[in-house]
Amino acid sequence: AQSVSQHNHHVILSEAASLELGCNYSYGGTVNLFWYVQYPGQHLQLLLKYFSGDPLVKGIKGFEAEFIKSKFSFNLRKPSVQWSDTAEYFCAVNAGRDDKIIFGKGTRLHILP
């Protein structure tokens, strides 16, 4: 069965620091990969997605993620975070011919002003 692991449950950074959130998935075949963000009290919004092609994916708000197939990873990065990036971040995967998108447990990011 598909699963998604996010290693960092709670990350605290100062503004302008660089960010990397880890995500690993378990599935040996073709995958679609996603990062979603949930700002406090709001719904989930798509940050970026990978379906095929260039493994370095650029998303909104300066975020990017790199798909490394050999490591089953899809880590999220941002070179310089802002206070407004404070939110919950979810990695998600859709694998094979499955209809469902499975989410990781989320990483709570807190940016200190």
Next chain:
Amino acid sequence: DTAVSQTPKYLVTQMGNDKSIKCEQNLGHDTMYWYKQDSKKFLKIMFSYNNKELIINETVPNRFSPKSPDKAHLNLHINSLELGDSAVYFCASSPLRTRATEAFFGQGTRLTVV
């Protein structure tokens, strides 16, 4: 225009009651989902419907019954509510049945059972 809309946004009710949450999407998508987000922010899929047909039922208690009158609507009815049902319920939709592409989420319904 809200792409995926849920009502109500907040729902407070007593144990044992029956309640419904409605969801509508105006994106023309074929697939709709219900997800449950618990107090620890863990998102778990409950149901998936494609064109009014149930595709996924993730071992959810049968007190939860989804209903899809047409492909733009997926409602969630919950019987005999329990304290453990308190959570935020998100409706979502996706354009394709196989190899689900990104899901578009509603604003969520915060259900509190007292």
